[in-house]
Amino acid sequence: MNRREFGLLSATWLAAGLPTGLRADETCQSPYMPKITGHEEFVYVWTLGVEGMGDGQDKLVTVDVRPNSPTKGTVINSVSVGGRNEAHHGGFSADRRYFWAGGLDTNRIFIFDVHSDPSQPRLHKTIETFVEDSGGVVGPHTFFALPGRMLITGLSNSDDHGGRTALVEYNDDGDYLATYWMPTADDMRGAVAVDGAVADGYGYDIRALIRKNIMLTSSFTGWSNYMMDFGQMLQDPEAMQRFGNTIVQWDLHTRQPRKVFNVPGAPLEIRFPWGSNANYAFSSTALTSQLWLIYEDDAGEWQAKAVADIGNPADIPLPVDISIAADDQTLWVNSFMDGKTRLFDVSDPHNPKQVYEKVIGPQVNMVSQSWDGQRVYFTSSLLANWDKKGEDNAQYLKAYSWDGNELVEDFEIDFNALNLGRAHIMRFGSAALYA
Amino acid sequence: MRDNFLREGSEADQSVFLGLPTIEHPDDNPPSLAKLELGRKLFLDRRLSANGTMACATCHLPEQAFVNREMQTAVGVEGRSGRRNSPTLLNSAYLTTLFHDGREISLETQFIAPLLARNEMANPSIGYVIENLRSFEDYDGLFETAFGGSASIEKMGQALAVFQRSLVAGNSPFDQWYFGGNDDAVSNSVKNGFELFSGAAGCSNCHSLHQTHAMFTDNRFHNIGYGWMREQDRHKGERTVNVQVAPGVHYEVSSSVIESVGEGRQADLGRYEVTQNPKHLWQFRTPSLRNVGATAPYMHDGGLSTLADVIDFYDKGGARHALLSPWVRPLHLTAEDKDNLEAFLNSLTSENLDCLEVYARSGLIDGNRPQVAPSLGTTREP
Numbered sequence: 001m002n003r004r005e006f007g008l009l010s011a012t013w014l015a016a017g018l019p020t021g022l023r024a025d026e027t028c029q030s031p032y033m034p035k036i037t038g039h040e041e042f043v044y045v046w047t048l049g050v051e052g053m054g055d056g057q058d059k060l061v062t063v064d065v066r067p068n069s070p071t072k073g074t075v076i077n078s079v080s081v082g083g084r085n086e087a088h089h090g091g092f093s094a095d096r097r098y099f100w101a102g103g104l105d106t107n108r109i110f111i112f113d114v115h116s117d118p119s120q121p122r123l124h125k126t127i128e129t130f131v132e133d134s135g136g137v138v139g140p141h142t143f144f145a146l147p148g149r150m151l152i153t154g155l156s157n158s159d160d161h162g163g164r165t166a167l168v169e170y171n172d173d174g175d176y177l178a179t180y181w182m183p184t185a186d187d188m189r190g191a192v193a194v195d196g197a198v199a200d201g202y203g204y205d206i207r208a209l210i211r212k213n214i215m216l217t218s219s220f221t222g223w224s225n226y227m228m229d230f231g232q233m234l235q236d237p238e239a240m241q242r243f244g245n246t247i248v249q250w251d252l253h254t255r256q257p258r259k260v261f262n263v264p265g266a267p268l269e270i271r272f273p274w275g276s277n278a279n280y281a282f283s284s285t286a287l288t289s290q291l292w293l294i295y296e297d298d299a300g301e302w303q304a305k306a307v308a309d310i311g312n313p314a315d316i317p318l319p320v321d322i323s324i325a326a327d328d329q330t331l332w333v334n335s336f337m338d339g340k341t342r343l344f345d346v347s348d349p350h351n352p353k354q355v356y357e358k359v360i361g362p363q364v365n366m367v368s369q370s371w372d373g374q375r376v377y378f379t380s381s382l383l384a385n386w387d388k389k390g391e392d393n394a395q396y397l398k399a400y401s402w403d404g405n406e407l408v409e410d411f412e413i414d415f416n417a418l419n420l421g422r423a424h425i426m427r428f429g430s431a432a433l434y435a
Numbered sequence: 436m437r438d439n440f441l442r443e444g445s446e447a448d449q450s451v452f453l454g455l456p457t458i459e460h461p462d463d464n465p466p467s468l469a470k471l472e473l474g475r476k477l478f479l480d481r482r483l484s485a486n487g488t489m490a491c492a493t494c495h496l497p498e499q500a501f502v503n504r505e506m507q508t509a510v511g512v513e514g515r516s517g518r519r520n521s522p523t524l525l526n527s528a529y530l531t532t533l534f535h536d537g538r539e540i541s542l543e544t545q546f547i548a549p550l551l552a553r554n555e556m557a558n559p560s561i562g563y564v565i566e567n568l569r570s571f572e573d574y575d576g577l578f579e580t581a582f583g584g585s586a587s588i589e590k591m592g593q594a595l596a597v598f599q600r601s602l603v604a605g606n607s608p609f610d611q612w613y614f615g616g617n618d619d620a621v622s623n624s625v626k627n628g629f630e631l632f633s634g635a636a637g638c639s640n641c642h643s644l645h646q647t648h649a650m651f652t653d654n655r656f657h658n659i660g661y662g663w664m665r666e667q668d669r670h671k672g673e674r675t676v677n678v679q680v681a682p683g684v685h686y687e688v689s690s691s692v693i694e695s696v697g698e699g700r701q702a703d704l705g706r707y708e709v710t711q712n713p714k715h716l717w718q719f720r721t722p723s724l725r726n727v728g729a730t731a732p733y734m735h736d737g738g739l740s741t742l743a744d745v746i747d748f749y750d751k752g753g754a755r756h757a758l759l760s761p762w763v764r765p766l767h768l769t770a771e772d773k774d775n776l777e778a779f780l781n782s783l784t785s786e787n788l789d790c791l792e793v794y795a796r797s798g799l800i801d802g803n804r805p806q807v808a809p810s811l812g813t814t815r816e817p
Contacts, residue, residue, distance in 0.1 A: 037518045083486060084513060105513065106486050131481075158481065160496050162505055223488075226504055227514030231697010234688060237740055238680045238732055264681035287680035314686050316678070337692070385514040388695050 015106050026413040028271055028323050031210060032094040035435060040370060041066045042076075042118055042429035043377055045397055046101045047421045048384050049084045054081040054419030058087040060101065060112055060121055061420055062429075063413060065375075073399070073411030075418060077120045081110050086227065086384060088423050091143030093098030093150060096433055098124060100150055101215065101425075102140035104383075106225060107131050107153075109140055111174060112434050118429045125174050131158050133176035138223055144206045148172050153203045153217060161223035162241055182217070183248060183257045190256055191248065194304070197262035202244030207270040207281060208252045214302065215252040216294060218267040218283055219244020230386035243287060247294060249302050261304035263292050269321055270294075273328035273349075275319060282331060286323050289313035291333065292347055308352040310342065311335055320382060320402060321366045325373045330355075331345065332367045333372035336382050339364045341407070358407050362392035367401070368426045376400045380415070393421050451603055451787050454610030456648040458528045458600055464593045465541060466600065468799065469581035474598025474796060477591065482571065483550065483564060485512050485557035491549070491595075494521040497795035500729035500788055501525050501602060507737030515554035518703050520737035523730045524789070526723055528600035528782050531654040535735040537720045538709045544595035547588070561588050602795070604726055604785035612782075613647030614648070621782050628779030631772055636749075638776075640762045651724035651783070656706045659763050662717030667754075669700055676687045703736065716758055728781040729788060742777050 042062050047058040062077035085103025092099050097115035102108075109127040116122070127133075129151075130140055139155030149172065154165035166181040169189040183191040184201035193199055202219030209215075220226065221243045225233055233239045240336035243266040247257040266287025270282045280295035291308040312335055317335035324331050324346070331344045331352065341364060343356040366379045378398045381387050387395075395415035415423045460466055477483065481490045494509045495501040501524040503509065509517035519535050533539040539548065549555040550564060558564050568574055568586040578586045581594060611620035611628070633639040642651040675687040704717035719735045733739040739748060750773065752765035768776070 031543045085486075086513075087762060105489075160498060160503075160505070161493060222505075224503070224510055229516045229697050230698065231693045231695075232508070232516055234678050234693050235676050236737075238504065238737070241507050242505055243681070253482070263815055264684065266681075272668060277609065279654065287682075314679075316686060316688060316692075317679065337696075352744065386696060389698065394696060 002054075004401060026033055030091065030094065030268075031208075031274075032147055033092055033145050033241065034095045035371065036428060036430040036433060037428065038432050039065075040068055040375075040428035040430055041432070043149070043368075043397065043399075044099060044112075044114070044121065044427045044429055045088075045413065045415075045423050046087045046425045046427075047423050048087045048088050048381060049080075050384075050421045053416070053421060054082065055080050057082055058085050058103065059420065061415075061423075062119060062121060064119070065399065073413070075413060075420070078420065079112065079123055081108075081120060081123060081126070083108075084384070087422075087424055088369075088383070089141050089143065090427065091150075092144060092427065093365075094145040094147045096171070098172070099427060100143040100152075102143065102152070104139045104141065104155060105142060105223070107138055107172075112428050115434045118431045118434065119227055121392055125244070127170075127174050129176075130168070133170075134166065134179045137166045137168050137179060138224070139165065140168070141203070141220075142205045145206070147311075150179065151206060153206045155203055155220055155226060156222035156224075163200060163219070163222035163225075163244060165201065165203040167203070167217070171256075178255070180255045180257075182219075183260055183378070185379075188257075188260070191258055191260050193260045194264055197246055197249060197260045199248075199260040200244050200246050202246065203271045204244065204266075205283075207272050209272050209279070209281070210252065211276075212279060212296070213252045215250040215255075215284075216270050216281055217248045217250065218263070218270050219246050219248075220266055220286075227385060230383075247283060247292070247304060249294070259302060261294065263304055264288055265290065267292060271322055271324040271331070273324055275327055275328045278328055278349075282322060282324065282346065282349070284310060284319040284333060286318055286320065287316065289315075289317050289319055289335070291319075291331075291344065291352055295349065307350055308344065308354070311338065311340070320364075323369045323376075324366045325369065326371045327373070330373070332369060332376065334360070334364045334367045334378070336365055341367060341376075341378065356405075356407075360398060361394045361396060363388045365396060366425050368428070370428075374402055375410070376402050377426050379423035379426055380425045384422060387422060395420075397423050397426070450606050451711050453606040454614045454648055455526070455660035456529060456601065456606035456645075456650070458603070460600065461541075461543065461596075464596060466597045467581065469577075470594045470597040471601055472798060473577045473581045474594035474596070475795065476574075476577070478528055478598055478625055478795070479518060482567065483556060483558070485559065488512060489556055490731075490793070491546075494555075495524050500726055501791075501795075502730045509555070511552070511554040512557035515557070516698065517554050518701050519735050520732060523603050524599050525726050525730075525785075525788075526602070526650065528725070529650050530652075530720075531792040532720055536706050536709050537656060541587075542599050543592040546592055546595045550735065561579050565591070575625050592729060602791055604787055604791060606787065607725070607783045607785050609779070609782040610649075622778060624775045624778040625782040626779075627776070628775035628782075630651045631768075631776055632779055633649075636768070636772075636776070637762060637764075638749075640657055642724050652721040654721065656715065656718040656720055657718065657760045657762065658705070658718045658758045660717075660759045661738075661748065662703060662705050662719060663756045663758065665736060666702060667703075667739060668716070669702065670814075686771060696791065705735070714758070724780060725783050726785055726788065728784045742780050743773065748771050 009178035009281040045061040055082040059080040064071045064076045090101030098125045099112040107130040111125040114126040130181045136158040137154035142153045144151045152168045169177040182201040183189045183199045202221035204218040245264040247261045247263045265285035267283040288309045289304045293307045294304045310319045318337045319335045344352040346352045369376045399410040478491045539545045582590045611617045643653045707716040750766045750768045753763040
């Protein structure tokens, strides 16, 4: 489905009186959860506290993005959680009433109530026992909603703080259910290595294609590296050997690993398209700066291949977050080191072409776009000890409009000036979800 | 007090002492099983750091010969950078000074520094740590059983010291040959390497041996030029660093790019920082070479990845400057010499490292340290 067909489909939904909310939600969410009807009203920013700045604590910051609100483009709420936990990623429960957010350092998981008053989330519950519950998993990263459950990827383990890790499952009440260790070369757990891939047991993101019963996980690095000063790590040959080089294909329902693909250079975010016949996913490798396609071939077998460079890989632009448009035709790719966002035409997923680029700031990390693709939001922080130093350590949320040709800035919030901290993942909220 | 405590196990257990001197326990801290188990529990306890993320074992990993092979210099609470490589705890019972700069003299008090250092475990005070310990239900009765009183800074140090003194590893192939008389225990390459080590190359001037045992350290401080060289490196202008981004994929990255995302390496003046004596600039404690093959990376800042790199450094005569130790000079080694030296160094690896890993993680079995049991040592989940 191309963008024009997608527009026609949206118009058809409108004419048929079907829910029209598919115009406005961000695209990179679990497909199980309800979508926002109308314009997104709030952007929740999971923000890292900075020692000596404000209260120094991690916090969930709420930004008003309601089009006609007198406080549009400003921070209207902030909930500090105590400590610096290496705030990183988060995700809504499948009923979208709660937002789960993790601390990669302290392993605390904060569950915010976002439905009682979406303009003012409040801390509902804190899980302090993630490591003990899971049998030694460290670094709760991606929170992927399943009906009644939350599947969480780890990044590390408590024994050696290396990259060996697992998937951990809780129910919506925050009760631990199960741990699924990632396959390793020594213990493949029933998976098969493809094309000489060496199963490293590392983890990062998780996404699923429900109708195919396919789940994919990617691989980053352990606590020792993601907490280390970035400059120190780049000069440490021991540390640089310890990044993930795999994507694992799982059986979604049984949580059984099936295949291990060789995807060298730390594949991070995974995004499936939304089309009913689109049997593929994209990922980007942080260190080798490539766009990868994980796809079902004509024989029904899933494969992985690099399909495009992102900038000049030798410059290590460090691609970080990616965001796929709801019509599956374009993909935003942020690269941290050069502060750029790039738009790739992925209408032919096997041959992506870059069609646009813009410098967002001295550093850029996360990107979230509305369902209609007309609004694109960016934040700045990668990891507390990986962010740039000095004046280049800009910390922000920037909102842009996208007309198909140019990003035009709508507003910017300076998180340094407001003593908030380092802005990381964004998620959209709306009172209309709970009306 | 002379050690008999750990020699009360089986014959196999006692064999770990081959090549080692007798352990001297302080008179006011005789070992006991209760202290040992308490010290082991403290060693593994992540709650003893400011934010509950780090234990002693986080930097001194039992699975990695009580070092961290996965980084050059240690990373502390909230990712704060250390300046130095984590030294092994193996055979720390025999050291007369502790830390690379020798600033501590007793295992009973050594633990205070990492507990409080801002870039290590970052606790606000020792009193805070003790108060926490007293509140942890799983410690109920443990201090009382071991010491006859509640948790205190002194008792905590004594328990940790008893545990560290139990991490004994001798009986290497070299020991079996040199002290045990088993001529087949090592290859001719090892023997030739040892001849060079203790002869023409002069390594044993500092990494010394005795007739009945060998710790391969004189427990003194020397300037081999490495610390001075690293300080010069720190002030070099624009340069490039070869960075591995994936197996077999390397890029040259400019130092300006690295500096844009890094705080930069701090100066390290070695023993001088303890004594303030200018003669002690860039001196560091001679490390024991026991199990050196299992404790990469090397030097006080982990800057050399392999034993071959270390041998090359010495072969070149270290790094010449005014304070260089007179023992360090160009060696003019052949390739065969270097191979032999490396073979000798690798022959210093003890056979009980797997056993100590299981012991440190899981504790005593029937009152004894576990025997060498590779099957136990390789089946644990992380």
